[in-house]
Amino acid sequence: MKKILVLISDIQMTIIMTIFYLVILAPFSLFVKSKIKPFKTKKKNSNWERIHITSNNKDLMKQY
Amino acid sequence: MNILGISCDYHDSAAVLVRDGILVSAAQEERFTRLKNDSSIPRHAVDFCLSQGNIGLKDIDRVAFYEKPFRKFHRILLSSLATYPAGLPFFVAAMRSFLLEKLWIKNKIIEELHIPEDRVSFVPHHISHGASTFFASPYCDATIVTIDGVGEWATSTIGKGKDNNITVMAEQQFPHSLGLLYSTITAFLGFEVNEGEYKVMGMAPFGKPIYADKIWKLLNLFPDSSFRLNLEYFSFQISESSPYSSKLISLLGKPRDPGSHFFTKRSGFPSYFGKKPADYAKRCEENQHFADIAASLQYVAEHIIFSVIRHAYTIAPSKNLCLAGGVFLNSVANGKLQKNTPFQHIYIQPAAGDAGGALGAALYVNRTVYQSKPFIMTHAYWGKEFSETEILHAAKSYNLSFRKIRNTRKLNTVIINAIMNEKVVGWFNGRSEWGPRALGNRSILADPRDPAIKDIVNTKIKFREPFRPFAASVLAGHEHEIFDIPASPGLPINFMLCVYPVNKKWRKKIPAVTHVNGTSRPQVVNKKDNKRYWELINDFYKKTGVPLLLNTSFNIKGEPIVNTPTDAIQTFLTSELDLLVMGNFIITKQSNS
Ligand SMILES: [Fe+2]
Secondary structure (H helix, E strand, C coil): CCHHHHCCCHHHHHHHHHHHHHHHHHHHHHHHHHHHHHHHHCCCCCCCCCEECCCCCCCCCCCC | CCCEEEECCCCCCCCEEEEEEEEEEECHHHHHCCCEEEEEECCHHHHHHHHHCCCHHHHEEEEEEEECHHHHHHHEEEEHHHHCCEEEEEEHCCCCCEEEEHHHHHHHHHHCCCCCHHHHCCCHHHHHHHHHCCCCCCCCCEEEEEECCCCCEEEEEEEEEEEEEEEEEEEEEECHHHHHHHHHHHHHHCCCCCCHHCCCCCCHHHCCCCCHHHHHHCECCCCEEEEEEECCEEEECCCCCCCCHHHHHHHCCCCCCCCCCCCCCCCCCCCCCCCCCHHHHHHHHHHHHHHHHHHHHHHHHHHHHHHHHHHHHHHCCCCCCCCCCHHHHHHHHHHHHHHCCCCCCCEEECCCCCHHHHHHHHHHHHHHHHCCCCCCCCECCCCCCCCHHHHHHHHCCCCCCEEEECCCHHHHHHHHHHHHHCCCCEECCCCCCCCCCCCCEEEEEECCCCCCCHHHHHHHHCCCCCCCEEEEECCCCCCHECCCCCCCCCCCHHHCCEEEEEEEEHHCCCCHHHHHHHCCCCCCCCCCCCCCHHHHHHHHHHHHHCCEEEEEECCCCCCCCCCCCCHHHHHHCCCCCEEECCEEEEEEEEECC
């Protein structure tokens, strides 16, 4: 994948990404926008996400 | 068991080698490549770590990378969708760097280091920060708080460390970030992001926090110390070129021109700025406005930091506190922690920023996978050391006049006489420091008693903004006499990470290291950690009754701290440093011929 990507020039990459963002991602953005938690504007009384990640989680370091 | 920790691809790339739980070596790539904040794969730092440990790549049991590139990519993708269509410029720039470079870091590590895929671990960014402090601290139980710009999604975390385990209990996520708030105003004030934050901190005491109410408008703070940024004032989430929006300009006024000099009536106008401008009074007034903004930002940032730490105490109580992330390089806030939070003992390691992630990742793998024994970082000397032969070779290759004084007491006498005569000395000794501070092995030294020396050091070599203070290295045992510091400030004071008030009767005695607001950033020097440097300060003390020296990093403005004898000589020759001391050699500018 990377080998193909490096063959594309900077300008081509910019054009491809611009089209990809404005056209392909447009419907996704409408769908996802309201679901991306940190960006939601809904008023809350806390911004802390309570989580529980421990060192016992053996998969923790495998995920890329 | 050899673990290689790596951080790179954002800023401050670094490598560390940990063997059986004990740190062998640690260094930032910039020290070798001479590119400030170099973020490339730390090839040179890795080579150094291996040679320091007398091993080759084949002996590495595991490589630990300091964050999760795909998770970071996930954040960029989703935040681009969340900000659609305004996020276009950010998306295009980020995709280019991710698709061409950053996403393939795993392949790069495998190819360049010849490490099998199953021996590469990816530790989450904030867990790397947390491990870099807790697993280097003297505690087996502690509250852990990390705050930075952003890692993958997290911008701050609260957790608990117990023996070989770290548990993260709460996090705040991008874009709600104290680090990014500080960086945004840093950019507004005309300084470089990830570099100029120190300058904002130094500028703050020249102002008053009269705009704190305006800074508070940039966020909504909740009673539990968490907050959400009001994104309409920011543009870092949609653009890579400017982090603030036009709405911030309407709120705070015109941003400061990065090319202009900063000076106020109190800071004065130094000679190295050239001729005084005709509209000096007007410019002073304009700059006063910027100093007031800096003061207001520092005030708000401190308020948030203390609130987060007090909240951490309620959900993960301990008497010990471990801190990491770039925000904890804010030494002014660090110096006030014990007075403003319930913690008795605090630990921060010298590379609290992202370079420290390499250390954290390696220590995390060591402690959680291999259950290695504990390690405590009490000093910062983990970089490269050079032999007498190497120093001699460098001096000869520049045809410089040098002499060797074997007796260190005699050598110290020569250095101290020079310092007492307003000379500025380059001091190169032992292993280079880990972290952004020079702590007496790659330092520039001068007389702290001399009110004129700040200008002299700046004119001769540093060319720093006149509002930036110089730090002090003080003999252990004298810190309480000179500075108003808590009864047990802990190890961060060895790393020059905290600013404290100078006691009133000392302020006039050490004007060169006392800031405009009567504070200073001391480094406590222990004989057991750095005998050579301790002896030099001790000899200065015997002669003058003042147990400290002015210490600033050995570099020219814009360059990384010197690493090799050749770097030191080049800096010596291109600046007006009066004397260069490397090991037992004294080097002067007269040519050998
Ligand atoms: Fe970070």
